[in-house]
Amino acid sequence: MRERKSAKLNIQQQQQQHQNGHLSPFKLAKLLDPDASWDKDQLGDVLHWIRQGLALLCGLLWGAIPLVGGVWFLLFLVLSSGIIYAYYALVLKVDEEEFGGHWALLQEGVFASISLFLLAWILVYSLAHF
Template identity: 80%
Template sequence: MKEGKSVKFNLQQQNHQNGHLSPFKLAKLLDPDASWDKDQLGDVLHWIRQAVALVCGLLWGAIPVVGGVWFIAFLLISTGIIYGYYAMILKVDEEDFGGHGALLQEGLFASISLFLLSWILVYSLGHF
């Protein structure tokens, strides 16, 4: 058992020394001077959008609200948070990542599904 741990530790050390393993730190999420690659930034934007979708879906279902105007409100809130995050907090050059369209589209369709699912479930269960 000790041997398995030491082999894993040595492998991690070798990967880290070779530059293959870059640990992700939470402080990087708010650091405008941090360097981002396209996949890392895409993942962060995707998960932020999923969190916003879940919160909005739960909130919309619990209040309860219905109608297309609330769907549009979710899209505006979600897109505004994503834009504000990468443009104002991280201050990345959007052209390095495919432009505004590519960055604003990260996680959009999955978040719509999550938003609608949580909204409908909470609304249905709470107002049966």
């Protein structure tokens, strides 16, 4: 009986939060907690945004240094994929098979990050060195 009341109270609180337009905030501590539970969408979003941040950082750095050539593009791809792999395999210790395997996790946000990386790299290089 007590469990039913508790479940009913939780549902009512969630409905009130949705009605008020306030959802519970995402806890940043979860990003480094290997015991945290992840669903496919949450982990995909986190990997996507990590890759976007890395793409922006590398693009700005590559453009400011003035690096040119395909080697640096390949270095970005290897670095980005390595960091994503290390994050989900070593930090979070998730079972990749639950999320579709390594390939599914490694391709989260890869095309958007390539676009952002190239945009930042070309803009900074062009604006700073010409």
